[in-house]
Amino acid sequence: MSEDFEPKIVAFFCNWCTYLAADLAGTSRIKYLPNAEVVRVMCSGRVDVQFILKAFARGADGVLIGGCHPGDCHYQEGNYKALRRFRLVQRLIEQMGIEKERLRLEWISAAEGDRVRVVINDMVETLKRLGPLNQTEETRARLMEVA
Amino acid sequence: MPAAYGYFPGCSLKGTGVAYEESLLTLFRLLELPLAELDDWNCCGATSYMSIDERSAFQLSARNFALAHKANHRDLIAPCSACYLVLRKTQDYVERYPQTGREIAASMGNGSLKVFQSVRVRHPLEVLYTDVGPGEIRKRMVRPWRGGRVACYYGCQMVRPYGEADRDHDPTRMDELLAAVEAPTVPFSLKTKCCGGSLTGTTHEVGVRLNYILLKEAARKGAQAIATACPLCQYNLDAYQHEIRRATGERLEMPILYFTQILGWALGGDRAALGFQRAISGRREIAQWFPKSPAGKRAEKEAYV
Amino acid sequence: MSERSAPVRIGVYTCHCGTNIAGTVDVKALAEFAATLPNVVVSRDYKYMCSDPGQDLIRQDIREHALDRIVVASCSPHLHEHTFRTALKVGGLNPYYFHMVNIREQASWVHENKAQATRKARDLVRAAVRRVAFHQPLERARVAIHPDVLVVGGGIAGIHAALTLANAGKHVFLVEREPTIGGHMAKFDKTFPTLDCAACILTPKMSAVRSHPNITLWTYAEVTKVDGYVGNYQVRVLRHPRYIDEDLCSGCLECIESCVYKQAKVSDEFNMGLSRRRPIYIPFPQAVPQVPVIDPETCIQFKSGKCKKTCVEACGDRHAINLAAEPKEEQIEVGTVILATGFQTFDARRTPYYGYGQYPNVYTALEVERLVNASGPTGGEVVLRDGRKPQTVGIVHCVGSRDENTHRWCSRVCCMYSLKLAHLIKEHTGAEIFNFYIDIRTPGKGFEEFYQKLLTEHVHFIRGRVAEVTDWVLDPGEEGKLVIRVEDTLAGFVRRVPVDMVVLATGLEPRADAADVRRMFNISCGGEGFFLERHPKLAPVNTFTDGIFLAGCCQAPKDIPDTVAQAGAAAAEAMALIDAGYVETEPNTAHVDQEVCCGCKTCNSMCPYHAISFNAEVRKSVINEAVCKGCGTCVAACPSGAIRQNLFEDEEIFEEIEGILTNV
């Protein structure tokens, strides 16, 4: 594995828990790796299958979804829908030859600033081990067409 | 027949703490719990070693883990609180500090860390309390208690951070087990205070002073004996009573027993087989509380070196 | 893709936030980079974008450069999105032609390497610029606010909030779990630092609540269900039967006197078990309402059905006692809610080395509050359980506070109440008093002066966290006493202080059921379990759920002055909503494109608010946008892509993804 490989993570954080946790990490000046970039959605339930596939197709090495803990969803049960969808997509990408570790779902509450550090750093480490996601043209094409 | 418990005696149980080993083996035999001594075990790398060379200390206990793993023991019983703590501390460090873990693994040749997770290091007190339980002990009791009131002294290391033998600030399991065999116990505020460990050998006065305090308070609470669960505690409390009398003029003599001796006796164990004759202090009380059987007399002679 | 005619004209504004951002992100470079992005007409960087001059920049540029999209790269949208949207509005642009990039909380503050932080900021700005081009003009919908308010919890916080609102002419439902209002404050004798008597300042407010025409007071009641949203909450309240009708009861209390239990046997909750009460009782003489309550656990009639029912006789033809009373459910409509559910004190049994529960003469501070209280179990006599007057008393600070093994936070009030108790105990008994502290914290009006006063009263202050409270004797003088072993860290040696009485200054912790309450009202808790405020400085009484406000110790430990201040603030926030008459809701709702919908009904089950219905004639689903909360779950679920969510359109998010991933 090339040492200087810096994985790129697209992170979908829900507005009420995980995005706030990321803000809290900031106000607490917790330091973590800069490889993840956040797309804010109102609820992890909004994260569309297409978003994930699009991200991979466009060359993301990993996709991280952050939502409220089970039972804590600001919209009551959006995070459960997210969980169901997540399991589905994991299987889908595996069939396309993408390691399922590249897609990760985490429950991070507004209070868990440090959890953001732990999760992102850990995911970066995992991705560095897996190496860059160089899908074949054909996978990319398939991704694009589903996305 | 349940799978045998691995048994890690540690150096003391082959020397000053031999009565602990004798009573432990007898008790487990009476409870029909198979106990298999770890073959060619080595020193746990206890306190003194830790303070010279931590890595080697860990390597020492690593070897023991490897042996236990080879003998595929799920549980490894370490009666000496110091061994118990050091073995568990090694596991904890392997868990919490990957770097240390890697070093230890590397030093072990084959270098698999699995051996650390596979074995559960346990203290006899906790084994007897959770695997057997006061209820079962009571059921098997054959001898009524004829002795005096007992102060349960847990000592320090077995209830400290790396251990799970009992609650760290107010352990009660020994009291509960003794209550099961109707041995009356007294509340003992010093039950987790340190006996000074090896200090009695090095900074003698200090070490002895600690034990004086323990004995005095036990006596003040009306105890006529102290029950211990660690060879060092037993030794320190037992071996210096004459000296304490000389130094303070106070008569604080009392038998210092292993809780395994008390339980073993209640379950019908033989006096000699429980190592009662190895007591230094309170021999008179011991003679009264745990009377000799004719058979015992002979056995005892042989037991002497 | 959304249809666009003329290319958009975007202005990008990078904020330095002093050095908060500029310190780690190369803002100049970032601004220059932004200028090179497609459709960007203006790109500037400025010290403080949120300041007036900062906002003016945007407004001018909108005018001078005919900008129609704005991107601001600064702090978290949770902090200033509203600020900048307003700036657009004032500048004559639809406020939703705006997107905010968070390069402070999520870049400059969390990364150290300037190059990397700047690279990340660049990606995020690129993403925003691509996204904002697709933004549509949106209008905020208006929701009417129901004028009534629910206040949960009848401690000093709830009482003050309720009265403030009621006096302003709002109708308040005040729900209290206990049979009386008053909360913890009712148990105190005096209050620090002024030593004015708690009852004297609290009980008038309590009776004011009872008699106020605008307050519906439900004691011995609990909120069991909450539905709806800001302006329109439907709340269900369960009222436990007290078996005595509040309207018929005259408060003569003769029923209590006549109870067949001649002397009280039941441990008295209000006095922390330091006294006994009868099965029919009133928590304390000034309780509000002045109506007894029967505790079925201990009442003979309820246990055996074989009681002479002397209480019923005593009540006579008032017929206030109804032993057949059933729990009652109330359903109410309110527009806003104030949570004032308070705290509980730390359970001293969790620190066994302090001997609580083991040695009878180890007390918690709250127990001692009752002992020094003139209306307490001993009539204000500070005596030990065996009736002796203590000659020496040790007060142990920080029990269950500032301790990783229990609670890591400082409970804020213990230092002061310990000083207060020290003073009161000395006053009552003349005992010699030792305070054992780690740090004395007296940051409040008149607090430090009070500390001074105590020092001159010759109360001992020993700096050291007590190691143990024990009964083992090392010195003849310790016989029969409790010994406090501590390192006097200032004198530099270990001390053994024998005392007759130990007072544990137990800390404040969230109520055991805080998590359930939080779920019921759909708000968040902080790591320690107290309810989470929207912003620690700028929105201390708001929550992340509009229309739900916090007051008192349910948000964090605080003393009475702070609690009352916060309660007032919460009341004011509620009033601001009520008097506005309506709230504007975020327009990020979802809608079904009728052309595209295939009528598969997948979405119908998705919506937790039942906002989606199926129109059978046209065989298509429709969303009631008034009910939609804008989570977007249905959007993601729609197989035919017929559902769209304002502000989170698929294209917008696709563009964001593309922007982030350009040149990887």
Next chain:
Amino acid sequence: MQRELKFQREANPEWARQVSERPGGEGVFSCLQCGACSGTCPLSIYMDFGPRRIIALVREGFRKDALSSQTIWLCASCYSCTVHCPRQIHITDIMYGLKREAIQERLYPRRFAVPILAQEFCAMVRRNGRSSEFWLVLRMALRSNPFILFGMMRTGWDLLRTGRLSLRRERIRDVSALPRQEVA
């Protein structure tokens, strides 16, 4: 007369950092100096500093003072401080680290029996894989202060007559498996 004034040049903050980075050393900087450790320590009353002040010395980087202290050698490692510490600082483990360093730097108090016992114990176990109490005590006494043997005679006899003092040299079969490398 001993100088009580400390100059900042005597402090070694770098060392403080190193200690905090050792396993078990994390947390030294979160110390409140509350004294719970010294308060609960059964031996602090005999120590020159006590655990609290040792942590203070470590934090401020007063290396020599900490390493040459008696305190670290009087620690019987009962871990009472560790379980009482409100910051969950592994004080006992830090003490171990300091002991090891003191040995390496030869800063430990001379003729003080504790470090000597430790060294002898260590050497014996390196050789045999087990310790034999009798021989251990003997060597320790000879190296520190032979006269203490007289004091020990009574106890020795008691142990002997109760069969608790074996003169055998315990040794494991597979000594090759024992850690070799000597301390730096």
